Amino acid sequence: MVSKQDDLIILEDVSVSYWQNNVGVHSIKDLVVQRKNPFQNKTILQNISLTVKKGESLGMLGRNGCGKSTLLRTIAGIIKPQRGTVEVKGTFAPILAIGAGLEAELNGYENISLLLSLYGTNKKNGDPLGNIREFSELTDEVLRMPVKRYSSGMVARLAFSISLANEADILIIDEVLAVGDQGFQAKCMEKIYQIKKEGKTILFVSHFPDAVQQICDKAVLLENGSIVENGDVEYVCNKYSQLF
Ligand SMILES: Nc1ncnc2c1ncn2[C@@H]1O[C@H](COP(=O)(O)OP(=O)(O)OP(=O)(O)O)[C@@H](O)[C@H]1O
Ligand SMILES: [Mg+2]
DSSP states (O other): OOOOTTEEEEEEEEEEEEEEEOTTOOSHHHHHTSOOOSEEEEEEEEEEEEEEETTOEEEEEESTTSSHHHHHHHHTTSSOOSEEEEEEOSOBOOGGGGTOOOOTTSBHHHHHHHHHHHHOOOTTOSOHHHHHHHHHTOOHHHHTSBGGGSOHHHHHHHHHHHHHTOOOSEEEEESHHHHSOHHHHHHHHHHHHHHHHTTOEEEEEOSOHHHHHHHOSEEEEEETTEEEEEEEHHHHHHHHHTTO
């Protein structure tokens, strides 16, 4: 594959599908007499081609269920596409930011130490645990609780704070603003902006076009698993707002 020197992420003609329960199968009769298949293959991403250069921030917009998180998981290598190629020439921050990675039965502290040991810590950063605790603003009492008892805002605080402690080339941010309160949203935006200025590559999924415009240089709009717009961030955000 020919790829330009500074392209960090290159997707060519990527398609992803899942086997899902066939909602048209209601009974044994449907299965045996009418010979309906209990599963159906549903296409989630179709013919996705995109490139992200080193230091670029790409926004991903679209309605609920259009395939944004699936696209992030595919780029991160969690999902293998049925068709097409995914090339990533860099390391990822912990996958937490796209909703995976935290162990529900473990408490906050246990999750932090597990993930810091898995992903490695920022060597410039002397006290990763202290930084995570400070950024998340989670109390000692909360951090001693199993994560399964956290509110979704608490999960987002812990997950995002751990992902910041990583020294990866690419930061993945999926909806961290959606569940955080106003204070945490503002703090996250400031931090993400700072990371952008440091020259990191960012993949930013959000339902807030204003936030996408603040962080991103370019954006894609997904509809039913396809990219329908790809270009200047302001143009794509306008197209997104026109959907509703
Ligand atoms: N593990 C799975 N098995 C089957 N279908 C799935 C699975 N995960 C996601 N899907 C389907 O894939 C489609 C896209 O889901 P995805 O989570 O990527 O959407 P999204 O754009 O991130 O939505 P949202 O804005 O709500 O976060 C949806 O129709 C969803 O039902
Ligand atoms: Mg999603």
